[in-house]
Amino acid sequence: MPQNCEECRSQLSAYADGALSMDENRAVHAHLIGCARCAEELADLMAVIHVIAALPPVPPREDPWAAVCFRLRREGLVRSRYMPRARWVAAAVVGGGAIALSWNMLFPPTPSQMADLDTYWREHASFSLESEPVHMGAPAVHAIEATYQLQGDLP
Amino acid sequence: MADERQLIERYQQGDQTAAEAIFRLYHPAIHSLAYRMLGGSPEVEDCVQEVFLRAFRGLKGFRGEASLKTWIYRIATNTCLNYLDKAKRRGPVDSLDAEVFEEGFATLGDTLASEERSPEDQVMGVELEEAIQVALDKLAPEFRTALVLRDVEGMSYEEVASVTGAALGTVKSRIARARTQAVRWLKDYLK
16 A cells, blocks of 8 residues: 555654564555655664764773672672682581680680599490590590690699 | 573672672663763763662562563663653753653754754764764653664664563654654754
């Protein structure tokens, strides 16, 4: 169906983008062949599309990452030293062990606690006192003896 | 994009380097978009910062229904429109935009013609770029958004519709009208 100028012009933008259906495209094309004014309008439209598309990107004058990052950290959205979950678990286990060891070294058991422990072993352990060092392990016994020596309470 | 998804997952676990990578990926484009939308106003830098803060806050719950690009652009255009709205309420400069649009095409042509540039003065380059920016600034915000996303950012009609939340037909119509205006305002620069 032949188009008039108004119909044609309403579709020129989509025509320039290749966004018309085949039939619409054919109708606009046919009109443009016979209408110099609409053809000129299309040329102007294409020129404007071209110059706008050719606008250069505007490079930022500032790098706002530091400011953005500061806000993200303050809001708890990111951490500066990120570790995946598996590493967090491993770090927690190692850290926990280290804390427990440090605690024992800083606050060694008192003689009365050791006596309680000794009673506990006598009551619950199935081995004889003579074999105690072997079952407890020599390092453990040495650690207990060292503790008593440090505190001057070695019997 | 697989890399982008990994970056998002790492960011969601709190990885600062992933956040920075996302920022570096989109900062130049978002800055350009904000510049074109806000007409190079001094608020561009503030606007860009706000875009990324909003984006990163929202990204914690991002499920990937839209592409990250579409999603960030949507936040960027909405933030720019908020800035334009605030600026419009603050002063009379931007209120001229609405008047220009309501006055119709003939008056718009007269507006630019009143600048009385001789053909010799109409050189390509910086002057043309400035003229294009002036033309963009004169468009009503929703028309400016559609034109910038389509012709400056090179998005498809569907992407523009997705970013702006407007129907496809509305997007086509806005782009067509914005271009018709731009032709009237820029015609002399193109001869």
